Amino acid sequence: MPPLNKGTSTYHVIQGLYWRDSEGRLLAAEGSNSHTLYEMWPLLCAEIRSNKGLMDRVELPSGRHINTLRITAYIPALENIRLSFPPGRQHEELITRVAEIKGLDGLILGVLTSRPKSLAGDRFDTWAEHFILLETQFEPFAPLSLSSHPEHRKVSEQVAGLFEKKLKNASRDDQWKACGRPNFINRVYGYVQKSQPILLCLPAFPCKSPNPNKVGGTMPDLAEYIALDVLHDFVKDICKLYPPGATLWIISDGHVFSDCIGVDDSKVDAYDARLIEFYTEKHPAEEGTVSALQFKGLRDIFMSNSDSFDSFQKSWLTSAEVLHPVETARTDASELCRKLLLGVSQADRGFIRKCIEEQEPHALQLYRGQTRFMLEDLTMLPSVIRLSNKQKKKTAAMVAQEMISRNQAYSNLVELLLPNYVRLSIHAHDNAGPKFAVRLLPKSMVRPIESLEDRHEPISTCEFQIPTPWHNSIIKVEGDELMYLARAEVAKKAVEGPAFEGSWVDSPAGGFFGIKRQTMVLEEKASIVIATAPLPAMMAEFTATIRKDQLMVLVQGGMCP
Structure with a gap:
């Protein structure tokens, strides 16, 4: 633990x-x-x-x-x-x-x-x-053993190979080969041995960041839709080699965190609805097959079963505390689900705080990193922007601690309810299991960048922790094969300068920033130098510097009469 x-x-x-x-x-x-x-x-x-x-x-x-x-x-x-x-x-x-x-x-x-x-x-x-x-979706599966059927073992290994090739993201201290792959295979084997559809889950797709410097809007855009296609294609590849098929459940964590990051519950609902609408329009259900992707969130988890929810009484949670470090509009249903989440599976807040204060290495690193991230993410919120810098830092620190607490609670809940599932994660893990890190945006299609000028150079810090679609935007540069993932301000600043032009593009396939290079950009004002000589004629030399694919071109004039 x-x-x-x-x-x-x-x-x-x-x-x-x-x-x-x-x-x-x-x-x-x-x-x-x-x-x-x-x-x-x-x-x-x-x-x-x-x-x-x-x-x-x-x-x-x-x-x-x-x-x-x-x-x-x-x-x-x-x-x-x-x-x-x-x-x-x-x-x-x-x-x-x-x-x-x-x-x-x-x-x-x-x-x-x-x-x-x-x-x-x-x-x-x-x-x-x-x-x-x-x-709980717990099933009495048998573990993989020496007596397991060879064909079941083979299929399980093929699924692991497919995951490694199509979806897995490496970590700095990757344990996939040492122990992660056998653990992954064992999870898959439980379903294969019973000829059941393989079930996977991925807590992700919460909502768009509230910071307009990061994203182009509040709704899913091309970044999310590419990620959905990647996940869909991976599951369909499993189905090709394993007839019972597979389903990957996207477990939205939007209502887990939305009130911490200044996003109204209604915006999370709208984001979820559009995400599902886009997916079902592009990939309609096929008769006789299991769905490649399915979606659920906190309300589905806690309120969909009458046997459990109808016997619940709100009075049991009157003293339950849900911290709200920033202002948001909250719905009663989502707030109740947050209370249920924390009541069922939260880690002790006082203990987390004590670990941070005593500078336990893991706790301190997580807390500092989360605080820096939240300071940036919250900076444009109306309830935060008016604060002093000291107050902003204090708010970011409070949000960071609450985010750590809720993230652990949600992870614990998923562990209890989906213990047999192959658990995927957008976060960096060592891939030893039970969680396995995924790359939602493939290297062959999308490159994370920090500026358009340096877009042809990979960012080393993004090698193991890939920026997420909901904290960034897709940028398409005319003539470039790759698309780019970056903060929205990267595109906005680029078009404010002389090198690029473009704007946000609304598209049925998902919004993005469409950018193209100016046809000619003068790096400096052209200069004309007049030189005199003791000859009856004058020599005029005209120079202009043109930047195009890093080529420097010199234009010279001839002798003037």
């Missing part, structure tokens, strides 16, 4: 999710502490089976039911969960319980939790445990 990821949310108290059969055989386990489940299972299973009649039963609107049981037997391996708590909670007595629900195939899905005693009995926490049971 990352050093900042300590807390007492539902995520942090989960020992693991598991599947078992009616006879008590453990079939699969997932979660940050799931390795302990295999160790403790004989004792735990005996406790569950011997106290089956003592289980509490919760009826659901659908007619299904959840059974819960407090575990009172002493099981030493349960103590390992304490390392997930902040130091102040690590020595409390633990209250352990299981909650189970029967699947459609007769197998039983369970969640095992151990919570500090002072926090036990909270009604929201009980709801959250049931929410995880109802919403």
Whole structure:
């Protein structure tokens, strides 16, 4: 678990999710502490089976039911969960319980939790445990082994090879070959072994940056649409070699962060709607095949299942705190989802702050980098632009800390709900797994730049961390084969000078900056030098310097009578 990821949310108290059969055989386990489940299972299973009649039963609107049981037997391996708590909670007595629900195939899905005693009995926490049971996409997949079918192994390896060739982004300390590739293959194998569509997920496409110096508008443009095409083509390539196909879920994180960065919830909704509209228009669903890309966000996660959401009461979250460092217009539904997110899976804010203050290396690096980024991203917000420089820095620091907290919460939630999925990320990772870094804009098509004058030279800092479509704009330069990804101000400044002309282009295929070079640019004012000589004639020399593809041209006049 990352050093900042300590807390007492539902995520942090989960020992693991598991599947078992009616006879008590453990079939699969997932979660940050799931390795302990295999160790403790004989004792735990005996406790569950011997106290089956003592289980509490919760009826659901659908007619299904959840059974819960407090575990009172002493099981030493349960103590390992304490390392997930902040130091102040690590020595409390633990209250352990299981909650189970029967699947459609007769197998039983369970969640095992151990919570500090002072926090036990909270009604929201009980709801959250049931929410995880109802919403997790956890499947009882078998791991890849020496006895695995050769054809299943071969297909899984081919998918990994396709990912490496088409989508993977390298890191400075890349662990793909050492351990990432086997982990990737193992995730894919679970689906292949059961002839199910391979499922992948990518938290991305939140909303456009609020800074007009970075982007051309508030709606998706050519940068996003290129990225969608890249993802779509990758999935379709999987389908060519694996008939059951694949689906990549884009998990929008717009409402996770929008209130931190000064973007109204309504703008996130509009961005999402246009993104989906563009994709479905260009890639209509094909009968008999699974969709290459699917989309969901916070409201889909928390509000789409009546079994879980209808049993929730808002009063359970009256004391929940969602920080809003900058001004935004927030909708009730999105604000409720943010509270649910933080309640289910947030890391402890106080612990994060303590790590920063004590200059824990990972925390300090993340905090400083995020603060610098947010200072730039927020600078044009109406509620920020009027602040003093000192106040702007303080606001950026508050937003940075909240962004770190929410990013960890969202990552934790995705881990709980989509544990079998192949997890992709737009951020730089070492590719050891469980997350694998992707490059949304291929090198053969788009080059990140910092200025148009230097556009033919790659930027070394972008080799491992690629700028995102939602923080930048696409620039097309007439006559150039590549397109360029840059802040909007790069294009705006270029057309203000003498070398380029152009403007923003609205296109059905996505907006971009269309730029072309001026046909002739005088680097300096042409100068005329008149030279006299003791001859009856005069020699006039006219010089002009013309910049065209770095060629210097000299024009000279002849003898004048």
